[in-house]
Amino acid sequence: MGQPFRGVECFAPLAAYQLLPFRFMRWEDGSVLLVSDVGEHHFLEADEFRRLTCYELDHRTATYLDLKAKHFLWDPDSLTPLDLVATKYRTKKDFLRGFTGLHIFVVTLRCDHSCTYCQVSRVTEDRTTFDMSDETARRAIDLLFRSPSPTLKVEFQGGEPLLTMERITDIVEAIEERNVTEQRRIEFVIATNLSTLDDGILAFCKAHDVHLSTSLDGPAWLHDQNRPTRARNSHTRTIEQIERARAALGHDRVSALMTTTARSLAHPREIVREYLRHGFTEIFLRSVSPYGFAVKTGQAALYEAHQFVQFYREALDEIISANREGRAVVEVYAQLLLRKILTPFPTHYVDLQSPAGTGIGAVVYNYDGDVYASDEARMLAAMGDKSFRLGDLHTDTYEELFGSDVLQALIQGSVLETMPGCSECAFLPYCGADPIYHHATQGDIIGHRPTSAFCAKHMGILRHLFTLLRAGDQFVTDLFTSWAWQQPTRV
Amino acid sequence: MTPGITAREPTPIYRQLGATRVALEVDTSLYALAAIQRAAYKFTDRCVVLLTPSGTTRVTVTLSTTAADADLDALVGAFCNELLDQQLRETLAASAGPLRELIVAQAFADADLLAEDDESPGD
Numbered sequence: 088m089g090q091p092f093r094g095v096e097c098f099a100p101l102a103a104y105q106l107l108p109f110r111f112m113r114w115e116d117g118s119v120l121l122v123s124d125v126g127e128h129h130f131l132e133a134d135e136f137r138r139l140t141c142y143e144l145d146h147r148t149a150t151y152l153d154l155k156a157k158h159f160l161w162d163p164d165s166l167t168p169l170d171l172v173a174t175k176y177r178t179k180k181d182f183l184r185g186f187t188g189l190h191i192f193v194v195t196l197r198c199d200h201s202c203t204y205c206q207v208s209r210v211t212e213d214r215t216t217f218d219m220s221d222e223t224a225r226r227a228i229d230l231l232f233r234s235p236s237p238t239l240k241v242e243f244q245g246g247e248p249l250l251t252m253e254r255i256t257d258i259v260e261a262i263e264e265r266n267v268t269e270q271r272r273i274e275f276v277i278a279t280n281l282s283t284l285d286d287g288i289l290a291f292c293k294a295h296d297v298h299l300s301t302s303l304d305g306p307a308w309l310h311d312q313n314r315p316t317r318a319r320n321s322h323t324r325t326i327e328q329i330e331r332a333r334a335a336l337g338h339d340r341v342s343a344l345m346t347t348t349a350r351s352l353a354h355p356r357e358i359v360r361e362y363l364r365h366g367f368t369e370i371f372l373r374s375v376s377p378y379g380f381a382v383k384t385g386q387a388a389l390y391e392a393h394q395f396v397q398f399y400r401e402a403l404d405e406i407i408s409a410n411r412e413g414r415a416v417v418e419v420y421a422q423l424l425l426r427k428i429l430t431p432f433p434t435h436y437v438d439l440q441s442p443a444g445t446g447i448g449a450v451v452y453n454y455d456g457d458v459y460a461s462d463e464a465r466m467l468a469a470m471g472d473k474s475f476r477l478g479d480l481h482t483d484t485y486e487e488l489f490g491s492d493v494l495q496a497l498i499q500g501s502v503l504e505t506m507p508g509c510s511e512c513a514f515l516p517y518c519g520a521d522p523i524y525h526h527a528t529q530g531d532i533i534g535h536r537p538t539s540a541f542c543a544k545h546m547g548i549l550r551h552l553f554t555l556l557r558a559g560d561q562f563v564t565d566l567f568t569s570w571a572w573q574q575p576t577r578v
Numbered sequence: 579m580t581p582g583i584t585a586r587e588p589t590p591i592y593r594q595l596g597a598t599r600v601a602l603e604v605d606t607s608l609y610a611l612a613a614i615q616r617a618a619y620k621f622t623d624r625c626v627v628l629l630t631p632s633g634t635t636r637v638t639v640t641l642s643t644t645a646a647d648a649d650l651d652a653l654v655g656a657f658c659n660e661l662l663d664q665q666l667r668e669t670l671a672a673s674a675g676p677l678r679e680l681i682v683a684q685a686f687a688d689a690d691l692l693a694e695d696d697e698s699p700g701d
Contacts, residue, residue: 108675140669169681173692176681177685
């Protein structure tokens with residue numbers, strides 16, 4: 088005989104909850120990924136999702152409490168949850184505070200390499216007309232200090248910036264002198280192939296706490312094909328110079344980036360092992376950008392987004408395996424995304440922001456005085472398309488440059504919350520718009536998301552990261568959490 | 579057969595207009611036009627999509643796939659499921675949308691927009 092009466096809890100009313108804003112995405116196994124506006128995420132089984140959205144979720148269940156704790160729903164007897172979500176939202180958009188933090192000085196277009204994917208249409212070593220003048224540098228420094236940001240990152244790019252080291256020296260010293268009264272936190276980085284690095288340059292970097300960022304594409308056979316020099320020794324030279332710089336400046340003052348070419352696609356594990364062999368603790372797996380020499384040589388069109396995603400998955404797997412074996416190594420792109428997924432904090436990576444960081448997160452002072460909204464904007468200009476030139480250092484004021492119609496159009500056209508295909512995407516809080524990429528590849532800054540390689544790449548990578556998080560491997564969860572809570576150091 | 583229940587042929591959910599083209603009718607009393615448009619947009623990577631009014635309460639969706647060997651049943655099935663999800667998003671936005679605006683406003687406002695007015699004037 089059955090129980091004559093059901094327990095009193097069975098007669099409790101269903102919770103009169105309300106839903107807070109969230110987006111959802113179906114998963115291959117039938118579950119549904121929910122992501123709130125502030126980046127909290129939760130997987131629900133299909134039936135739980137149906138009950139949630141039909142307001143039938145039992146308030147006594149763990150699912151209900153989880154969703155309430157993550158602010159997917161609320162009991163409208165208090166406005167406190169709304170205040171908390173507003174605070175989280177403000178924190179997530181904190182990258183807007185301070186305005187432009189990254190200032191890129193293109194001190195020369197000259198270079199001694201002929202890289203197949205170079206994003207700048209570079210010229211040969213001996214054409215000094217492609218160096219930044221003293222007057223242009225002085226005006227760029229004035230503009231740098233007009234930025235309200237308490238933290239300024241000054242990055243020297245080229246060409247090969249070390250070919251005009253005397254200009255870098257002048258700029259660093261002038262900024263430091265000015266900063267005695269300005270009192271900003273300033274970080275200096277030189278993006279260099281290291282080929283002309285010498286003891287004098289190292290002594291300067293040591294004295295002024297300058298960080299070096301170089302390129303290492305993988306093992307010698309791959310690196311040398313991607314980054315040829317006349318001497319045909321790019322890899323050997325790069326490794327020698329990395330060791331030399333580490334000895335002089337400290338191991339953590341030299342970082343490296345890799346660019347994935349069509350040649351790289353079949354060798355993700357080899358590339359990771361090359362980084363491990365040379366003692367790197369960070370690897371940044373980057374796809375080739377569709378600008379400059381990369382377009383001329385056809386590198387930009389040589390592979391599809393899904394091929395890069397497959398490459399990325401294998402390389403990430405190798406990195407996870409290395410960590411299992413006790414080698415602490417971070418994949419920087421995953422780290423950026425995981426920081427958005429697993430912590431309340433934003434990143435300052437300009438390509439993954441809404442609105443995009445063009446101009447308001449980063450700005451580029453070109454050798455000739457042109458000011459661009461991003462590094463990609465000046466790469467495009469080098470191809471003859473000056474759509475995203477904000478103005479001229481010599482003739483335009485700060486207000487004219489940063490209040491320009493060009494910049495306003497870029498900002499307005501990169502708010503994901505208003506963009507077709509993005510506004511309803513669950514990955515919105517983690518993603519970005521990259522208006523210049525879409526201008527370059529699809530002809531307008533908003534672009535067409537169903538056929539966008541940017542969208543396909545990020546959908547692929549984010550789906551993979553969530554799949555790994557959902558798989559329940561405690562090691563991977565702990566590893567990803569540790570990556571997320573470290574501030575990405577070199578982006 | 580169960581007494582009182584009459585078996586009926588299921589109504590086809592689409593009309594095939596050729597080897598690579600189908601049309602289906604969507605009732606706008608069930609699906610918001612915005613949901614239909616969002617679903618259509620999402621399919622523009624694999625189809626040419628045409629929306630045309632059909633009377634006052636229906637929209638005809640024509641899907642022309644570029645793949646010669648496309649599985650039209652699967653294509654229409656995926657579109658119908660996408661339509662359901664987009665309609666759910668519309669429904670959720672209708673209920674939570676004002677909250678979203680309030681939260682964003684509160685996040686950047688100097689004033690406390692959420693302050694509960696529990697004191698009457700003159701207290």
